[in-house]
Amino acid sequence: MTTRKARPMRITHRSGAVLATASIAVLLVTGCTRGESAGGPGSDGASPGITDDSISIGISSPLSGPTAGPGSCTVAGLAAYIGAKNADGGFEFGDGQTRQVEFTYLDDVYDPARAVSNFRQLTNDGIFAYVGALGTPTNAAVMPIAEEEEVPQVLLTTGARTFSEDADAHPWTTGFLPTYVTEGRSFGELLVDAGQPITVATLAQNDDFGESYLDGFNEAIDGSQVEIVASATYEPTDTTLDSQVTELAASGADVLLSAVSVTPLQVGVLTKAQSLGWLPRVFLPSNTSTPGTILEPGGAAAYPGVYTPSFSKNPNSPAFAEDEDVQAYNAAFEEYGSQIAATYTPHCAWSYAEGAVLEQAFAGMEEPTRDSFMESLRSITDFQAPMLLDGITVDTTSSDESGISTVQLVRYDAATGGYGPVDGY
Amino acid sequence: MATASGTAPATAPATTAPRRRSPLVRLAALLGGLALAVVLVVAPLVSSPFINYQLSSIMVFAVALLGLNVVMGYTGQVSLGQSAFLGLGAYVTAYGVVQGWPLWLSLVLSAALPATVGMLVALAAARLRGLALAMITIALPIVGVPLARRLDEFTGGSQGQVVSFLRAPETTGLANDQWRYYVVTVIAVVVFVLVRNLVRGRVGRSFAVVKENEAVALSMGVSPYRTKVLAFTIASLLGGLAGFMYLAVVQYTSPETLVFATSINLVAAMVIGGSASIVGTVLGALYYVLVPVVAGQVSSSRTALISGAVLLAVLFVLPAGLASLPRRVGGRLRRRTPAAEGAPATPDPDGTAPAVPTPAAASTDRR
Numbered sequence: 039m040t041t042r043k044a045r046p047m048r049i050t051h052r053s054g055a056v057l058a059t060a061s062i063a064v065l066l067v068t069g070c071t072r073g074e075s076a077g078g079p080g081s082d083g084a085s086p087g088i089t090d091d092s093i094s095i096g097i098s099s100p101l102s103g104p105t106a107g108p109g110s111c112t113v114a115g116l117a118a119y120i121g122a123k124n125a126d127g128g129f130e131f132g133d134g135q136t137r138q139v140e141f142t143y144l145d146d147v148y149d150p151a152r153a154v155s156n157f158r159q160l161t162n163d164g165i166f167a168y169v170g171a172l173g174t175p176t177n178a179a180v181m182p183i184a185e186e187e188e189v190p191q192v193l194l195t196t197g198a199r200t201f202s203e204d205a206d207a208h209p210w211t212t213g214f215l216p217t218y219v220t221e222g223r224s225f226g227e228l229l230v231d232a233g234q235p236i237t238v239a240t241l242a243q244n245d246d247f248g249e250s251y252l253d254g255f256n257e258a259i260d261g262s263q264v265e266i267v268a269s270a271t272y273e274p275t276d277t278t279l280d281s282q283v284t285e286l287a288a289s290g291a292d293v294l295l296s297a298v299s300v301t302p303l304q305v306g307v308l309t310k311a312q313s314l315g316w317l318p319r320v321f322l323p324s325n326t327s328t329p330g331t332i333l334e335p336g337g338a339a340a341y342p343g344v345y346t347p348s349f350s351k352n353p354n355s356p357a358f359a360e361d362e363d364v365q366a367y368n369a370a371f372e373e374y375g376s377q378i379a380a381t382y383t384p385h386c387a388w389s390y391a392e393g394a395v396l397e398q399a400f401a402g403m404e405e406p407t408r409d410s411f412m413e414s415l416r417s418i419t420d421f422q423a424p425m426l427l428d429g430i431t432v433d434t435t436s437s438d439e440s441g442i443s444t445v446q447l448v449r450y451d452a453a454t455g456g457y458g459p460v461d462g463y
Numbered sequence: 464m465a466t467a468s469g470t471a472p473a474t475a476p477a478t479t480a481p482r483r484r485s486p487l488v489r490l491a492a493l494l495g496g497l498a499l500a501v502v503l504v505v506a507p508l509v510s511s512p513f514i515n516y517q518l519s520s521i522m523v524f525a526v527a528l529l530g531l532n533v534v535m536g537y538t539g540q541v542s543l544g545q546s547a548f549l550g551l552g553a554y555v556t557a558y559g560v561v562q563g564w565p566l567w568l569s570l571v572l573s574a575a576l577p578a579t580v581g582m583l584v585a586l587a588a589a590r591l592r593g594l595a596l597a598m599i600t601i602a603l604p605i606v607g608v609p610l611a612r613r614l615d616e617f618t619g620g621s622q623g624q625v626v627s628f629l630r631a632p633e634t635t636g637l638a639n640d641q642w643r644y645y646v647v648t649v650i651a652v653v654v655f656v657l658v659r660n661l662v663r664g665r666v667g668r669s670f671a672v673v674k675e676n677e678a679v680a681l682s683m684g685v686s687p688y689r690t691k692v693l694a695f696t697i698a699s700l701l702g703g704l705a706g707f708m709y710l711a712v713v714q715y716t717s718p719e720t721l722v723f724a725t726s727i728n729l730v731a732a733m734v735i736g737g738s739a740s741i742v743g744t745v746l747g748a749l750y751y752v753l754v755p756v757v758a759g760q761v762s763s764s765r766t767a768l769i770s771g772a773v774l775l776a777v778l779f780v781l782p783a784g785l786a787s788l789p790r791r792v793g794g795r796l797r798r799r800t801p802a803a804e805g806a807p808a809t810p811d812p813d814g815t816a817p818a819v820p821t822p823a824a825a826s827t828d829r830r
Contacts, residue, residue, distance in 0.1 A: 102767035103724070110764065144759045145766040150623065150720070151713050152755060155516055159756070162513035175623050179715035182625050200622055245612045245621040275609045378764055 084406040087166030093129075093400075094140040096160035098153050098180075099172040099195075101145035107379075111386035112172040112195045113143045114371065114379035118386075119393025121374030122366070132403040132414065143378075150179035161189055167411060170214065170392045172385065174198040174246075177211075184210050190408055192415055193392045193441060195385060197221070199250060205416070205437035212415065213440035214392055218250035218297075218323070219257075221347045224445050225295060225321045226258025228345070232463035235263040239291035239318065241282055241307065243299055244271040251297035251323065267291050272303070279303050280310050287316035294318040301331055308336025319343040319463075324384075324445070329455055339452035347445035348457060349430045350387040355456060363424035391423040395432055395441060503652075507644040515640040516712065517752055522644075522651040523708040525748035528733050529658055529741075530701025535730070536739035537662050538694035539674030540589075541596055543726050544603030548577040548699040550611065550721025552706020554618055557626045557716050566628070573707035574700050581699020582692060589691035604723040611718040623717025626710055647708040654701065659741050661697075670694060735777050737786025746785040750777075 087094045097116065100109030120139045123129055128136045142165065144156040153176035157168060167190035171177055177194050181201070184191035185208060193214040194201050202213035229236050240255070242248030248271060259266075268289035270282040279298070283306075286294065294311065298304045304326040311318070320341050326332055327346035338344045351358045353371075358364040367390055379386055398421055402414030418441075421432040432441050448457035507515045527549050534542045552573040559569030588599040612621045631642030661667060669685045677687040710716055732751035737743020750773075758769035781787050 101764050113763075143763050145755070145763050147724075147755075147766075148719065149725075150715055150717055151520065151709070154713050154715070155513075155520065155756065156759070158513040158516045159759075162511050174621070175715075175717040175719045178623050178625060178717065179713060182627060182714060198622060245615075247621070273609045273613070275605075 085166060085408040085411075086161075086164045088137070088406045090135055091128075091137055092140055093137045094142065094163075094165050095167050095169045095396075096142040096144070096163075096165040097169055097171050098144045098146045098156035098160070098176070099170075100148040100176075101143070101378075103147040105148045105173070107381060108195075108383045108385045109148070109172050110379035111383045112170055112389045114375035115386040115389030115391075116170050116393050117141055117143070117378055118367070118370040118373070118375035119390050119397075122370035123393070123397065129397055129400045131400050131406075132410075133405060135406075137400075146173070146176055148173055148176060150175045153177070154179050154183065157183060161187060165189070166408065167192060169193055169396060170195055170389050172196065174200070177201060181208060181211050188408060190412055190415070192412075193395060195388060195392075197250075197440075198246065202440035203438050210412065212434065214395070214442065215388065215440060216347070216349060216442050216445045217254075217440055218247060219254035220439075220443055221323060221445055222251035222254025222295075222297070223258045224254075224347050224447055225345070226255040226264065228447055228460070228463055229264045229293065230259055230262040233263070235265070236293055236463075237265055237267045237289070237291040238293045238295060239268040239270075239286040239289050240266055240295045240297070241270050241272065241279065241286060242295075242297040244273055247299055248297045251295070255295060272298070274300055276303065279307055283307055283310040284314060287311060287314045290316065291318055293321065295321045297323055299323065299326055301326055304332050305336040308332070308338055308341075312337060312340045317341055319345070322346045324348065329450065329457070333450055334455070338450055344450035345447050345460060346450075346457065348448045349427055349442055349445050350384055350391065350425050351427060352384070352456075353387060353425070354382060357456070367425055387425040391425045391432075394423040395421065395434075503648055507641040512638070512640040515644045517756065519640070519644045519647050519708075519712040520752045521748045522647040523705050523712055524729070524732070524751045525745055526651050526654050526701055526708060527705035528729060528736065528747045528751070529654065529744045530698040530705065531729055531733050532739065532744050532747075533658065533662070533670070533701070534694045534698035535733060536743075537667065537670040537674065538691060540691055540694060541593070542600045542695070542698060543597055543723070543730065544600035545698065545702050545729050546721045546723065546725035547603035547607040548581060548702025549706045549709060549725065550604075550607060550716070550718075551577045551580065552703030553710045553716040553720050554611065554706070555703070556707045556710045557619075557624050558617055560626050560628045560710075561624070570704075570707055574704045577703025577706070578696050578700035581702070582696040584699075585692040585695030589688055589695060601723065601726075604721050604726055607721045608718045608723075611721065619717070621718055623715060623719070625715050627714055629711050643711050647711055650704065650708055654704065655741065655744075658697075658701070662739075662741075666693070731774060735774060735784055737784030740784065740786040743784050743786030750785070
């Protein structure tokens, strides 16, 4: 009996001591008290994170884990633009000051809880705005806090419509990339413009990603001669889509809209359809249409046409080698971005363009406040950002669209192994 | 020697011999506990929302880890599905909040539903052992994620659900982050006290004996099957409760909450903190929450690398986890005196006999 009585006391002592030590250590290390936190407005009416010669912005993206490639690029492109501009003297602001941009980035591994933690850390360190973060769930988790604390959460690198469809409900949040709805709509418009009866088979991921594509597509073909004659869905965890493709092939549709976001599955769709002797025109989403990883392994050359939406220049493509923007990008990226992102994904170019949009917003900012920044950011029209294709412009004034609300369709050219312009259906 | 130190932390808590206790130690214990309580109460009042978020997260994952420790640390059964219960608890709470249920009902259901699911799974799974059992538990998050995406009426689909609740009542004068911290801390403290008593008592001893040897457990009248089901049920209950706390702190849940990687990270944190140890559970939660933050401060592009290096370093220096640090240091000091030096060899003459550690053996073991 004495055993059981005596034992717990000792444990209490030890656990208590360890816990207390640990907790105190945490407090000491952080050394932060509520009074010191950079939450409130500055004495001269300026928002946190901005002084006469500097402004600090932050981002949390996946820099490790499965989404590390695109995540790192969302940081690297922005870092490249900001680094080059800082070295060039700084950003000019609407209030007449020239400021250096301090850029802080953190890793959230695509985990919403970590993203919230990072956002809290960044605001605690006194950032002015949270810019360009990648990821739907991570940004969705941050959005209500950004609203509550009135911190700009802007130019997000995500195609989900949540962040762009209602500016009145989410005044502090803006999306940057074209939404998946926009991509789907662009497919539909191309078919409608052909002015002839076309039958379509759709294959979509069974979640918001797939639904957004179908919504945009349906919206565009409504009342036209274009008709969906077969449709199928799949789960991202499926290992093969052979049965769906077989079912769709039986319809013999002219066009296949393959809203598949998983690389190996998209390759499987392309190989399966041609093995069944079904050779429709194929529409692929922008994130699963890379020639090297999808089209070549999938034997896309066999199809009469493979289309995908595009809005940025590929800095590695010989077609743009002489382009000034691309040369400036390559130089800046080499200097300031390459140590953050080792391999290129389009996100590098996108986030570089984001830097230019940010510069526009700064230029229109008449007061050093977040309100003024948001107002300026939401009034950019017809801006031709570097690295965007000619004809794609940034317009942030719409309350239900993201910064880039148009895409161009491009068509796969098997001879060059890249994409070229589309001339009608 | 290696065997001895390996098994010691697992069996020690339930089976340790009497200790001489001076009034001084009692006083120190009292003061330690008091200091801890003061720190827990005062900390959020002087800290920024960021610190409070970290402290609250530690509470959340401490409870999730405690559940994992009950089933893995104390009972020795592999569970790689704890994130599924965390996610389920969060979703149940979110559903309750959206439907306008009273908070206590959400709290109860967020624990009861995962516990029921855990028990049903365990009723089948506990007949298996080793890798087969691990496979079944892996299936939970792997099935859970697409399920959460598909049942978007309940879960909000892959975009997840923002749930705003647990705002600080006006009368308290607290900010939301402070109020939420207190709520999760109260839950965590209550849970820790209950589980601590559980594992020190009769149930804890049956966990330990099942972990050591199921045949011996049977011969002692302890049903290994029932014990394992009980451990799994408690683990999933605590996982669900942690899900409630998670939602209270993060205010958002999505299929990412229950991904398999979270389960693996929880297992790693449990091992790092110290298997079958209450203190180790808390240390594991500190590790789970703080190491990524610190790694991010060092280099944001290399968080995974730094976390991995810390993990290896801890396991290399302290194979029994952070909780074994005082014992290791104490052991080093004591080993210098000849009396203590011979002691460890005596109770464990060879590592071959699957002996259930008797109280006496386990205690000398650790001296």
